Amino acid sequence: MRRRRRTLSIATALAALAAGVGVAVPAGAAPPSPRYVVMGDSYSAGNGTGTYEERTCWRSPDTYAAKVAAQDGADLTNVACSGGVVADITQPRALGSPFVRTATYEVSGTATVQQRKWLQRAEAEALCGTPAQPDWHYEQTITSSAPAGRQLTATVSCQLTAAAQVDAVTPRTDAVFLTVGGNDIGFSSIVLQCLVLRSATGCKGTIDAANATLPTLKSETVAALTEIRKRSRGNAEVYLLGYPHLINTDSYRIPEAAPTYDAGRALHDLQLLGDDLQREGVAELDAGARGNGGFTFVDVKPAWGGMAHGIDPRTAADNSQAWLVPVLAPGRELPEWVHPTVEGHTATASALTAALR
Incomplete structure (x- = not known):
């Protein structure tokens, strides 16, 4: 039982640590x-x-x-x-092949700032989609863009990536x-x-x-x-x-x-x-x-x-x-x-x- 005892002792120590920093731990509570x-x-x-x-x-x-x-x-x-x-x-590991998505967002600033804000909007609105697993995300890379005043139309390459x-x-x-x-x-x-x-x-x-x-x-x-x-x-x-x-x-x-x-x-x-x-x-x-x-x-x-x-x-x-x-x-x-x-x-x-x- 050497290794299992070690595991439980870690859990118990963490519970004690939590109590030491002011986190309420009910008396007699089981370890996590x-x-x-x-x-x-x-x-x-x-x-x-x-x-x-x-x-x-x-x-x-x-x-x-x-x-x-x-x-x-x-x-x-x-x-x-x-x-x-x-x-x-x-x-990180790339999963499968990349694909492209295109969108138009209203963003301000210099060309560099516009592209950064555009990518932030694309991520916030899940332009590439929503990954099926919590450790996955999309790497987004702008491949082309066409500014028109405060409007920026851009195409992004979406690469599903595992952390x-x-x-x-x-x-x-x-x-x-x-x-x-x-x-x-x-x-x-x-x-x-x-x-x-x-x-x-x-x-x-x-x-x-x-x-x-x-x-x-x-x-x-x-x-x-x-x-x-x-x-x-x-x-x-x-x-x-x-x-x-x-x-x-x-x-x-x-x-x-x-x-x-x-x-x-x-x-x-x-x-x-x-x-x-x-x-x-x-x-x-x-x-x-x-x-x-x-x-x-x-x-x-x-x-x-x-x-x-x-x-x-x-x-x-x-x-x-x-x-x-x-x-x-x-x-x-x-x-x-x-x-x-x-x-x-x-x-x-x-x-x-x-x-x-």
Whole structure:
């Protein structure tokens, strides 16, 4: 219970602090609910669950983080996003392609002042629209304008943008959960070449490139995790979760008709190396945090039964036991392929719960 006790002690300390600055706290009142943040990529956003709040980041109310938060009576903020990379943790991310809007507003001043006031009016009147998520906003850039006295007609480029994910973390945050790194090493390309096209040459090329990227990815991930902890002023416990086995075998040779490359072995080795490097990075952070810890790597593979619930990569295979959405699954969209189903998120939640305790 070391980590859970730490979370509750933070909440209690905050309640005491509130009382110390004159905020009324009823005698015997329970400490505030824990505050959790989930960030990272599609494996945390919710791709694969089948229920979504929107289909840009593919955030779902049925993620592993939502399940753990419900168990703990915690408030959860989900800023994870499909396609997320390590850089998105500390930097804003453009979502989709920009579009244009044109409007005429009455504004005064020099040309520069007019444009600034025009943009303020455009934002106030939601010219680009109202973002569907609280961490999204529109970046507005004037591309052309035509002044006529106090009237300014302008066209603006509207770019939907997600804030840096770490912006959701505050000193009141008790725990942060995330999966990240898969897209940095080319997850989509690996799925396409190894599981959709089943190209020996293409699969080998994408996996070789991924292996070459992993050492740099480790240092980038460590820097991002450090920033998360810093934003919480050392209060939040940070849990980096690994990925489940993508396929249910450690040997799958392609092309199936005349195999020349063991894609299963290469993918298995890549995933284990990725786990090792993430585990090492987290252990280094945990040991170097002035004795306070605060960082945990969560290996979800045992909770998934090892490889038992990965996808069977063979053509026309029976994937009834898979906890990942199979490629070309009926009624499923491409962003859901090879992502955890509700059963998969339940397994991941169990692994995280064990780490929290």
